Amino acid sequence: MSFRWLILLVLGLPMQSLHAQPTTTPAETVPATQEQPTVAAPSREEQLRTLLDTIREVENDRADLNRQLKRTPAPAEAQRLNEQAAQVTNRLKELQASFEEIATGGSSSAELQQKTEAAFDWQQEIEDVIRPLLDELKRLTERPRTIERLRSERTLYENRLQTTDEAIAHIEHTLATVKEPPVKKALQTTLEQWQDHREEADSRLQRINAQLERLTAPNERSNQRLTLTLQEFASGRGLNLVLAIGGFIVTYLLLSGFGLLAGQLTGRGRQRKTRRLARVTALAFKTLTLVLAFFVSTFILYARGDWLLLGLLILLAIGILWGLRQSLPRYMAEIRILLDMGSVREGERIVYAGVPWRITSLNVYSTLHNPLLRGGTLRLPLDRLVDLQSRPHAPEESWFPSRENDIVILDGDIYGKVLVQTPEVVQLQVIGAVKTFTVADYLGKNPRNLSLEGFAVPVVFGLDYCHQGEILSEIVPQLRAYLEAHLEQQPFRSHLKDLLVEFNEAAASSLNLLIVAVFMGSGAEHYWPIRRFLQRTTVSACNQYGWTIPFDQLTVHLPSVQP
Structure with a gap:
């Protein structure tokens, strides 16, 4: 079985696979001073046979563990057996991979799987692109962090050194006052320990000061290194960056200028029907301009061979496209408005913040105009126009209830002249003072423009019921003639358009007459004098002709009492 051990030693396999073999190594059986005998390398067939035997043994061990696991009711013992089974399974996979490598001459299916996974590992590719930039930033910030x-x-x-000095001083003071030899000996030992601590702290502090002095002191070598780094950046990556940005800007400006010139040449005499097509063409041309400018920058970096900046530029483009993919649906309404195809159209009337406006132009920043506002x-x-709607403007429509220098009345009681x-x-x-309203408050007070x-200035005037027989035939014509005669002497007579005097109604306590004086807008500043004139002149007519002006009264009818 020593031959099998040699096979596993050559393959670099752990010794745990030889369960039936002794664990004594050759180093234990042969003294270190003796030379080990030279052993001939086993053949491939012997290696494969040895691995097969070991694989069978490991499979048998795994089967035994599985049988024990099925018969074990205790959770702790089952967990231990599961761990052992997992280890044996991993060992079996290693042996099978070793057998496959020997059989294929060094290749394995695991390597094929790893290559396949690596081909689709885009995160690793991004990391490989970004890592040089991070390493460069780390190198630049290493000195300040140190x-x-x-x-x-x-x-x-420094704090430790101060603490040790205080402790040593206290121990020395105590040592001078102690007389017992054992205590003195113990204090002396403690003193020596704290003196060692102080020496260590002082030595470390000196080394730190020396390193700080070396790092913070400017030297010629550091300056040369900085100058060389700047020169390398200016002639290398810095130049590539400037060329890429310059190429983007020049391409964008040239194409934008060409598009602007073409739009001006083709826009002369353009009919309204063709504006929509022109806007679509302009938007498409701007998009094409950005794409071409981006490709010019990419080509410059590719020609310069700066793969780091090229990778960052591609990542930037991917990020922008990804952001557009997420947010483009939200901007579709704005794109339709920009193309004059949405709910808001150029040249039409729109109400924004309660005020009507004419849309003079639609663009990224659209222009609204109101001719009656300073x-x-x-x-x-x-995005402010997405939720609004426009409509064609009628010629007789007004853009604001008033103009500057007009006379208006707000809520029927605030009389004033519009200054701004x-x-x-x-x-x-x-009334001689300047009062300021917000536009919303001003419109909310229902302004009445007199200019x-x-x-018209209406006045209701009542006469007593004693004139019931003559009010229609005599009083109404006399009062009209009397008012017309006195109007000739007033400064606002030239602005008078019509004068109406008629019987209005039979009220509870009086017979009411309606007096209406209609004036042109040029006499608006005489509004209150006109009202006072009508009241004053009507009372004068009553005095002239002896007409009775009633007052509110209550008549009570009591039943007659029989004596």
Whole structure:
């Protein structure tokens, strides 16, 4: 059986496979001073026969372990047998692989499997590409990290040295006061130990200081190494990086300029029907421009043979494509808007933040314009327009309820002149003061524009029921003539369009007349004087003609009481 041992020794197999053989090695039986006899190398057939015998023995051992495992009810014993069975199984696989290697001349099916797996291990390939970059970064940061570590150790040993000095001083003071020989001997031993600790700490601190001085002190060799590194980077990878970036920028600018020039030449006289096709073409051309610029950078790195930067560039492109694959569905609505094929169209009317706008251009940042607002131009990203809808604009539609210098009334009681209106605020001059409203608040107060299309001032005036017989035939014509006569003397007479005096209703306590004066928008600043004039002149007419102005009264009818 020594021949089998030699076979396993030549193959490099562990000795546990020889269960039936003694474990004594030749080194134990032969003295080290004697020379071992030369043994002839076994033939391939003998090697294979020996491996087969060993494989059968290991298979028998595994079968015995399996039978014991089936008969063992104890969990602990079963776990131990499972571990042994796993070891024997691994041993059997090793022996079978050794037999296959000898039979095939050094090849095995496991190597074929490993090669197949390695061919599809993309993570390992990425690691192989990135590892040189990480190693370079590690090398560049190694010196600062070493300095920081040494400084931390220096602080630690300085504290240790201070602690040992205090302890030695205390031991020496105690030793001077002790008289018992055994105690003195023990203290002396302790003192020597702490002195050894101090020497070790001091020695280590000196070495740390020397290393820090060497690392932090600038020297000519370090400067030369830094200069050489910079020169190598500038003439090698740095130059490749500059060429790649420059090639990308130049290609992009040239193609973009060509596309812009072509768009300007073909855009003259372009009909609205062809704008959509032009936008699709422009987007496709921009995409092609980016792709060609990327390929130019890739070709430059390939021609320069810089595989590290080329690999990083390819990884960057894969990352961008992967991100687009995940996020492209979210941007489809924006792409449709950009191509003028979505719910928002160029040249149409849109309501944004409660204010109507005209879409003057659709782009990555679209332009909205309102001609009635100071600074009325907005630039909005496409994602702000995704949830909005536009429609064609009618010529008679207004872009804002008012213009600057218009006279408006808010909620029926705030009278003022518009001083400034912007996309954010509207300022009114109200009773000599300036009042500022946000656009949302201003629109929420239902502004009534007196200057736009003109205005009317209505006044309801009541007369007593004693004039019931003459109110229609005499009072209404007399009051109208009286008002017209007095209007001739007022500064706002030139703005008057119409004057209406009619019977309105028979109220509970009075017969009400309706007086309506209609003026042009140019007389809007006389709104309150006009209202006061109508009230004042009507009262004057009552005094002139003896008409009675009623007051609210309550009449109580009591039943008659019989005496």
